Amino acid sequence: MRKINSIIAIIAVSMAVSTTAFAQESATATSSSTVVTPISITSSNAGLLFGNIAVKSTGGGGTVILGTDGVRASTAGVTLPATAGTFNEATFTVGGEADYTYAITLPTASFDLTDGGTNTMAVSDAVSAPASTGTLATGSDEISVGATLTVASAQVAGTYTNTTDLIVTVNYN
Amino acid sequence: LNGILSIKITKSLRKEKMMLVLALYFCFSYSLWAQGDLIPIKPLSIVKNIDLNFGNIAVSSAGGTVILAPNGTRTSTGGVTLPAIAGSTTTAKFTVTGENYLTYTILLPTSDLILTETIGASETMTVNAFTSTPNTTGVLTTGTAVILVGASLNVTALQPKGLYTNSNGFEVIVNYN
Numbered sequence: 001m002r003k004i005n006s007i008i009a010i011i012a013v014s015m016a017v018s019t020t021a022f023a024q025e026s027a028t029a030t031s032s033s034t035v036v037t038p039i040s041i042t043s044s045n046a047g048l049l050f051g052n053i054a055v056k057s058t059g060g061g062g063t064v065i066l067g068t069d070g071v072r073a074s075t076a077g078v079t080l081p082a083t084a085g086t087f088n089e090a091t092f093t094v095g096g097e098a099d100y101t102y103a104i105t106l107p108t109a110s111f112d113l114t115d116g117g118t119n120t121m122a123v124s125d126a127v128s129a130p131a132s133t134g135t136l137a138t139g140s141d142e143i144s145v146g147a148t149l150t151v152a153s154a155q156v157a158g159t160y161t162n163t164t165d166l167i168v169t170v171n172y173n
Numbered sequence: 174l175n176g177i178l179s180i181k182i183t184k185s186l187r188k189e190k191m192m193l194v195l196a197l198y199f200c201f202s203y204s205l206w207a208q209g210d211l212i213p214i215k216p217l218s219i220v221k222n223i224d225l226n227f228g229n230i231a232v233s234s235a236g237g238t239v240i241l242a243p244n245g246t247r248t249s250t251g252g253v254t255l256p257a258i259a260g261s262t263t264t265a266k267f268t269v270t271g272e273n274y275l276t277y278t279i280l281l282p283t284s285d286l287i288l289t290e291t292i293g294a295s296e297t298m299t300v301n302a303f304t305s306t307p308n309t310t311g312v313l314t315t316g317t318a319v320i321l322v323g324a325s326l327n328v329t330a331l332q333p334k335g336l337y338t339n340s341n342g343f344e345v346i347v348n349y350n
Contacts, residue, residue: 024217024280024346024347024348025216025217025218025219025346025347025348026219026344026345026346026347027219027220027221027267027344027345028221028341028342028343028344028345029221029223029224029225029265029267029322029342029343029345030224030225030338030339030340030341030342031224031225031226031227031265031286031288031300031324031338031339031342031343032224032225032226032227032288032336032337032338032339033226033227033228033230033239033288033298033326033336033337034227034228034229034230034260034335034336034337035230035231035232035298035328035332035333035334035335035337036229036230036231036256036334037334038231038232038233038331038334039231097229097231097256097258099258100256100257100258101257171231171233171254172231172254172256172257173256173257
């Protein structure tokens with residue numbers, strides 16, 4: 001009887017030892033992210049101004065090419081009078097995270113200037129400096145934009161404007 | 174003689190009973206061992222190696238999300254963009270150790286993790302939709318396995334700039350299958 005008891009005891013001990021319970025295990029990781037200074041762009045001058053131009057009444061129109069450096073050139077039937085009026089490239093100030101680069105998107109379609117009535121001139125071929133990518137070395141940068149104005153033969157005299165369509169878009173690269 | 178005989182019979186019966194008990198025990202324990210329930214296997218453990226970091230993000234007047242896949246690929250939706258200067262982007266990495274060839278289940282957080290802007294502390298972003306590789310179940314072929322965890326970061330429109338963190342972190346739970 002004692003033997004049986006001791007065997008039962010051994011069995012009980014051995015079962016107790018061999019029953020292992022596993023608890024679930026876990027570990028944690030932190031999470032983080034950096035939201036950078038939003039990129040911004042504001043117009044920093046009066047906009048793209050072609051100044052005073054003259055066009056022949058017959059024999060075809062021409063163009064005025066305003067470079068990103070603010071220098072004008074004319075073609076064909078368009079001339080640039082000595083009384084030039086105010087002309088300059090459009091400038092924009094870009095702000096954002098220092099050292100980041102950004103992409104510049106210019107209007108790809110031409111848009112019209114109107115004299116307030118039915119007469120129009122088209123602005124096309126917008127160009128910029130820097131051309132397509134800029135760098136926010138110190139957290140800000142300047143973009144200069146020029147374009148080409150197409151003038152018809154015998155274009156009606158007047159002041160032609162467009163305040164909405166020269167849209168320059170920037171975004172972080 | 175009857176008396177002596179009866180004692181002998183009794184003794185042999187006791188022996189038989191003993192043998193029966195032992196036989197039953199071995200049968201029983203063998204069957205349990207065969208099932209694997211009572212093998213003293215290595216306990217499962219998990220440690221974190223690398224934290225989750227979504228890196229640098231930019232947001233416009235529209236909100237969006239950044240999805241960081243377990244393989245480290247970042248994609249953005251909506252008004253969120255990912256600047257070329259990406260910053261440190263890392264998926265969370267965990268190492269699981271245990272018994273060779275055993276499989277384990279992986280439990281990822283199901284509720285949102287709130288990241289708080291470290292300076293102002295009033296701005297928040299949420300992290301959810303945790304995903305892992307392997308997904309749901311892993312196998313400890315060589316006794317060690319790596320779990321990579323990604324998630325989605327939800328960014329609101331005009332989210333203020335700053336470093337957003339949650340130092341309490343999120344929990345990944347493993348358990349033997």
